[in-house]
Amino acid sequence: MNFPKNFHFGSATSAYQVEGAVNEDGRGPSIWDDFCATPSNIRDGSDGRVACDHYHRYGDDIARMAEMGFNAYRFSVAWPRILPEGRGRINPAGLAFYDRLVDGLLAKGIAPYLTLYHWDLPSPLQAQGGWGNRETAWAFAEYAEVIGRHFGDRVHAYATLNEPRCAAFVGHYEGRHAPGATDLRLTLQVAHHLMLAHGAAVQRLRAHTQTAKVGIVLDMKPYHPANDHPLTVRAAEMGGGIFNRWLLDVLFKGHYPPDVWEGFGPLVPHVEAEDYALIQQPLDNLGINYYTRALVEYDPELPFPHAREVRNEGAIYSTMNWEFYPEGLEEILGWVHRTYGVKELYIAENGVALADEVVDGRVHDPLRTQYYQTHLAAVSRAITQGVPLTGYLAWSLMDNFEWGQGYLQRFGLWHVDYATQERILKDSAHWYADFIKNR
Ligand code: FCB
Numbered sequence: 001m002n003f004p005k006n007f008h009f010g011s012a013t014s015a016y017q018v019e020g021a022v023n024e025d026g027r028g029p030s031i032w033d034d035f036c037a038t039p040s041n042i043r044d045g046s047d048g049r050v051a052c053d054h055y056h057r058y059g060d061d062i063a064r065m066a067e068m069g070f071n072a073y074r075f076s077v078a079w080p081r082i083l084p085e086g087r088g089r090i091n092p093a094g095l096a097f098y099d100r101l102v103d104g105l106l107a108k109g110i111a112p113y114l115t116l117y118h119w120d121l122p123s124p125l126q127a128q129g130g131w132g133n134r135e136t137a138w139a140f141a142e143y144a145e146v147i148g149r150h151f152g153d154r155v156h157a158y159a160t161l162n163e164p165r166c167a168a169f170v171g172h173y174e175g176r177h178a179p180g181a182t183d184l185r186l187t188l189q190v191a192h193h194l195m196l197a198h199g200a201a202v203q204r205l206r207a208h209t210q211t212a213k214v215g216i217v218l219d220m221k222p223y224h225p226a227n228d229h230p231l232t233v234r235a236a237e238m239g240g241g242i243f244n245r246w247l248l249d250v251l252f253k254g255h256y257p258p259d260v261w262e263g264f265g266p267l268v269p270h271v272e273a274e275d276y277a278l279i280q281q282p283l284d285n286l287g288i289n290y291y292t293r294a295l296v297e298y299d300p301e302l303p304f305p306h307a308r309e310v311r312n313e314g315a316i317y318s319t320m321n322w323e324f325y326p327e328g329l330e331e332i333l334g335w336v337h338r339t340y341g342v343k344e345l346y347i348a349e350n351g352v353a354l355a356d357e358v359v360d361g362r363v364h365d366p367l368r369t370q371y372y373q374t375h376l377a378a379v380s381r382a383i384t385q386g387v388p389l390t391g392y393l394a395w396s397l398m399d400n401f402e403w404g405q406g407y408l409q410r411f412g413l414w415h416v417d418y419a420t421q422e423r424i425l426k427d428s429a430h431w432y433a434d435f436i437k438n439r
Contacts, residue, residue, distance in 0.1 A: 001380035008111055008391030009436045010065070010072035011413060012349050014118035014162065016048045017400040019078065021055035025093035028084030030120035031130065035178035044406035051401045053421050058101050061423075064414070065397070066108040068429065069436040073110050074287075074348060074393045075101065076118035076162065079143055086122035087139045095150055102154055111156035113287075113348070113393065115217060116144055116201065118162040119171070119178065119403075126179055131167070132186050137196035144201035148208035157213040159287055159348065160201045164194040165247055166219055176404045184303075185267045192269035195250055199278040216251065217287035217348040220244050220336070222328045223294045226310050231298040238263055238305030239296050244332075252340040254280040263304045285390065287348030288336065290329045290375070292322035316367065318352045319409055326374035333382040333389070346391035350375050353402070353409040358424060363415045368428035376435070394432065398423060 016032045036047030054061060065073060079086070081094030098114075105112045117140065125136050144160065161167070166177070168191035175182040198216055205214045223240030225232040241260040249257045254276045261268055299308035311317075316324040333345060352371040356363050376392065383389050399412035407418060413429035416422070425433075 001377060002384050003380060003439065004383070004390075007389075008072035008156075008346065008393070009432075010070040010074065010110065010113075010391070011394040011397040012074035012113075013054070013397050013400060014076040014115065015078035015081075016051070016118070016120045017396075017402070018052040018054040018398065020048065020050040020053045022049050024055065025081070025097065026084055026091040027078065027094065028080040028086070028091075029123040030078070030080045031123060031126045031178040032120050034123055034126070035180055041180060042404055042406045044408050046401065046406035048401045050418075052398055052416050052418075055097065057421065059104060061397070062101075062104045062108055062110070064423065064425075065110060068413075068425075068433040070110055072113060072156070072391055072393060073105055073397070074113035074115065074159075076115035076120075077147060078120050079117065079140075080120060080122040082146055083122065083143055086125035087142055090146055095146075098151070102151065106154065112154070113157045113159065113391075114147070114151065114155045115159040115162050116140075116147055117160065117167075117197075119167055121178075130179055131172075131190040131193050131197075134193055134196070137193050137200060140197035141200035141204050145204040145207075148205040152208050153211045155212055157215065157285060158205050158209070159215055159217045160198045160205075161194055162217045162348075163219040163289060164191060164198070164216075165243065168194060169242075184264075188264065188267055188269040191247065192271060192275070195247065195279045196275060198251070199281050202281040202283070213284035213344070215283045215285040215287060217289060218247060219289040219291075219349075220332050221290065221293050222331050222335075223296055223307070226295050226297045229298060231306070232296070235298040235305055235307040236294075236296050239294060239307035242305060243294070248336070248340055250276070250279055251283075252280070252342070265304075283342065285344040285346060286336070286340075286342045287346050287393075288332065289349035289395070290332060290347065291320075291350065291352075291395075292318075293325045293328040295323070319355055320353045320405075322352075324352070324371060324374070326371075326378045329375055330378040330382050333379070333387045334385060337382075337387040342388075344388050344390045346389060346393070347379060348393055349395035350392070351395035351411050351413075353411045356399075356410045356415055356426065358415060358417075361424065363424060363426035365426045365428050368426065369431045372428060372432060372435075 039045035171177040173187040225236040296307040398414035399416040402409040
């Protein structure tokens with residue numbers, strides 16, 4: 001495989017999914033604490049109160065990452081640890097935790113990738129309308145100011161938001177994530193406010209950084225028609241238009257895609273005249289989260305884009321019911337590069353959930369190794385074709401709280417025994433560590 005010399009190899013996590021310690025050192029509540037308080041929202045009735053106890057075990061976790069040869073680690077900062085009320089009062093103990101984390105990583109030569117928002121909005125801001133309220137964008141900019149001023153160039157890269165598409169659509173339309181709304185008009189307004197938050201945060205981060213890269217992380221998947229009927233082809237085009245182009249266009253072209261805008265009809269967001277310029281900030285990089293593709297059929301019973309996902313019989317599926325489709329990663333990378341001309345791209349998340357079992361102290365997960373091998377090969381092919389890729393961060397470092405699926409989905413390179421917090425490197429982790437070392 002073909003990877004540049006300084007390429008980053010590592011893994012990713014997010015605050016609520018691994019930290020635990022939700023009531024420690026002055027952390028305020030977030031919408032995920034609230035969402036989990038209704039047990040039926042989470043498939044196993046669980047929550048992130050303890051999770052992987054990374055808040056206390058980060059030292060050992062960093063040591064283990066270093067042993068695996070990582071030179072990068074992506075984590076997120078919990079906004080409610082830094083500003084427990086969402087705005088105003090800064091909590092020094094919250095900043096101190098991320099100081100320990102960042103300094104611990106740097107001491108081991110691991111480049112910190114810091115995400116400011118991985119879905120844990122402070123509850124007091126939700127009480128004022130959450131992302132449906134334009135003010136939340138300015139609250140986020142204040143938070144970005146605090147983080148940028150404090151960490152400056154100590155981190156390698158900042159991402160303002162993780163998967164704003166998912167935060168908007170899964171949290172406000174599908175209702176499967178916090179805050180659990182099911183309103184498409186609200187969803188599109190939320191997505192727009194997230195874009196404003198991003199633009200304003202980029203400006204604040206720029207004011208405090210010289211070398212640190214500033215960007216955003218988006219989830220993407222190709223949409224493929226399951227047959228060649230023109231209505232199916234159109235459904236795939238519009239489905240992908242919502243999933244991929246809606247935010248990429250506004251971020252990099254300065255407007256929403258006209259075909260999708262028209263498809264949404266009266267539900268399109270309210271946009272102020274100056275918004276597009278604020279959103280379209282020059283970025284140093286773009287993180288891409290890739291898991292699978294969508295294979296769709298036209299279904300007139302469904303609202304726009306009339307796309308129903310169907311199964312690819314014969315393909316391998318994960319326990320998330322996501323198809324193994326490594327070619328899609330190469331496709332997405334080539335398409336983003338050609339269409340948007342981003343300076344640098346990196347894989348911010350890529351991985352697979354499987355029904356892992358511990359047998360005699362080991363976890364044999366050949367399918368996960370196959371997943372990583374084939375997706376790394378896709379990244380390598382994209383590099384050969386000239387896509388400016390700089391890193392690959394596997395999702396995830398360890399099994400963790402998988403949102404609405406609780407602890408039922410195991411995405412980790414490390415198996416976590418939640419009763420003892422013992423970590424075991426799965427076979428795929430040994431494979432990944434060898435891959436990194438033998439390059
Ligand atoms: C992504 C999220 C990440 C994790 C993976 C499986 O959408 O960013 O937190 O849940 O999916």
